[in-house]
Amino acid sequence: MIGSAGESGLTSVTAGEASAEAAKPLPEPIVSDMPLLRIEGVAKSFGNFRAVDRLSLDIRAGEFFALLGPSGCGKTTLLRLLAGFEAPDEGRILLGGNDIAQVLPHERPVNMMFQNYALFPHLSVRDNIAFGLKRAGMARADIKTRVAEMVALVKLEGLERRKPDQLSGGQRQRVALARSLARRPQVLLLDEPLAALDKKLRESTQAELMELQRRLGMTFIIVTHDQEEAMTMAGRIGVMDAGRLVQVATPRNLYEAPATRWIAEFVGDINLFNGQVVGREHSRLAVATSDAGTLAVSELWPPVTKEIVSVAIRPEKVKLSRRAPASDEGASHMINRLEGVVVDVNYLGGITTYKVKLESGALVRSSMANTARLDVDAYLAGQRVVAWFTADDCLVLEQ
Amino acid sequence: MSARRIFARPARLAAVAPYLWMVLFFLVPFGFVLKISLSQTAIAQPPYTPVFDVTEGRQALTAALAQLSFDNFKLLVSDDLYILSYLRSLTVAVTSTLILLLIGYPIAYGMARLPQRWQGIAMMLVIVPFWTSFLIRIYAWINILQHDGLLNQILLTLHIVSAPVVWLSTDSAMYLGIVYSYLPFMILPLYATLSRMDASVLEAASDLGASPRQAFWLVTFPLSLPGVAAGALLCFIPIVGEFVIPDLLAGSNSLMIGQTLWLEFFTNKDWPVASAAAVALLLLLVPPLVLYDRLQRRQLEGGR
Secondary structure: OHHHHHHHHHHHHHHHHHHHHHHOOOOOOOOOOOOOEEEEEEEEEEOOEEEEEEEEEEEOOOOEEEEEOOOOOOHHHHHHHHHOOOOOOEEEEEEOOEEOOOOOHHHOOEEEEOOOOOOOOOOOHHHHHHHHHHHOOOOHHHHHHHHHHHHHHOOOOOOOOOOHHHOOHHHHHHHHHHHHHOOOOOEEEEEOOOOOOOHHHHHHHHHHHHHHHHHHOOEEEEEEOOHHHHHHHOOEEEEEEOOEEEEEEOHHHHHHOOOOHHHHHHOOOOEEEEEEEEEEEOOEEEEEEOOOEEEEEEOOOOOOOOOEEEEEEOHHHOEEEOOOOOOOOOOOOOEEEEEEEEEEEEEOOOEEEEEEEEOOOOEEEEEEEOOOOOOOOOOOOOOEEEEEEEHHHOEEEEO | OHHHHHHHHHHHHHHHHHHHHHHHHHHHHHHHHHHHHOOEEOOOOOOEEOOOOHHHHHHHHHHHHHHOOOHHHHHHHHOHHHHHHHHHHHHHHHHHHHHHHHHHHHHHHHHHHOOHHHHHHHHHHHHHHHHOOHHHHHHHHHHHHOOOOHHHHHHHHOOOOOOOOOOOOOHHHHHHHHHHHHHHHHHHHHHHHHHHOOHHHHHHHHHOOOOHHHHHHHHHHHHHHHHHHHHHHHHHHHHHOOOHHHHHHOOOOOOOHHHHHHHHHHHOOOHHHHHHHHHHHHHHHHHHHHHHHHHHHHHHHHHO
16 A cells, blocks of 8 residues: 555656656666767768768767777768767767757757867957856856866966967967866867877877866767877777778777778888788698798687788887797797898887898888897898797788 | 178068058148148139249248138038038948948858858859949939839839839938948958858857857857958948939938038139048048057957
């Protein structure tokens, strides 16, 4: 008797809440275990050009996600689709379970930091930051508090009255950041936010952005063409090419286990030897290459299905020595040795890069850390060396 | 060092050229007008005294100088014909400029939002009427507006009016003529400002929750103010001194200062008073010019 009354009471409360929420433009998520942002088969064309091609991606709350790709790969278009400046031709964009694909930008709980900052030149720093808060109908006192909070967050104290053109590039970048953060968006979109800064400032700002993101627990999606930037900041990276995501992985996996040859070449430097699988023993492949003889390669999961492959090895995993190291046939660290002549030496401070010309004429790049100040191991151009690397350090990629 | 000097010389000449132009074609003629405005009218050739003659020596020059007086300016202030003319000129110029702004802004805004390849065509459409002589276009309006003109014929045929309406020689006709003639001067600077505007700033506004209407009033319009100022000034100043359009299209019961000037100069042959009126008009136009200059300087400083 009492139980049923309680139950009916509970039901009516839930129904009331649901109807009140339905009136709001963006009701609370219905399904709780969904990712914060789900992109489902989104496509966008401009004329005959497919900028984004049926792309799907999940982004969890609190993630720092980077979209990486060469210019024209569709990463900025994807970001603009998320911001609402473009409407997708097909597919859904679910934010907290609600399809926002057709919601106008000014009605989305998403903010964007523009590549050129797009500050309002006629408004002061304070009014730039307060712009979004005023539109949200926030009380004047609250706006004042929030603006002060944002100014402190990006360390712009004392510059509140300045106009954008009275600020340096770095300061403008901070205003843009503060302005886009002020509304506390569920997702912050950053379009090449550091592209206009010089190298030193870019590095310190990267660290600050990461710190900020962790502290605010906000979801950041950054678009960049700079792989180092993406690797430094993001927890996960989505590599885009021709409107598609070709790999979504942590920076480490992207670098050490690229899914395709294109990614291997796009992210970082890599030596590639084309060849054919001639032997397979346990998880060890023997690949006969035209340029470097037969190489021993440890196979990753999933196994290669094709016979024509490329063996890839990152330059920093190629070591140089005057004599070949002792071979240890039985061990897992089976060693590949390539004899050649050093043709190019580039001293870069922390590392030195070498190009070694093999007898086949192919070049092998190697980079070695300069761990000793008075480096007795430095190699000179013209010197005969052995470039060697283990089977485990190699990747085998389908061509 | 010497190389720099060689390059500096033409550069310095180029910097001097506009000043030279100003002195030759503005300051010197203005000096003549100012001098005439301080003279007295006379039945002579030229129709005023004194006349400076440098060949008669220093004594004569000093005597002539002593004859100059501000009587003509006193007349301008005491006779309400002139004051009313100035007031009418200002009223007409302010009203016309406002109408021009109301019509020109939406047109310029629309042009700036056209696809790139259409913008050039739209620009041509604005400019092409200028290839016909200004006077011919005004006479064409007389043709359209007169008693048995095109406008009345259309209105009668459509049974909107039962008898011909008097259009010509009214203020409406004058405003029509002014707005028609000056519209490109309003549209072009506005279009220049609006088309240069960074689209991402508007996207930022909408990203931050501004509806399209709010984005217009809070971002687009404030950022287009330099264009508004340029367009308004480009129209306002010549309209204040406008003579032809009011003379041909407006009634004769109230005169603009340009018409009064014409009357004094050609009908009354009173060059000194006409000159005084011209000098006073110039002084009247200085404040808006100074204001515009200050606005533009602020813009330039802002741009740095």
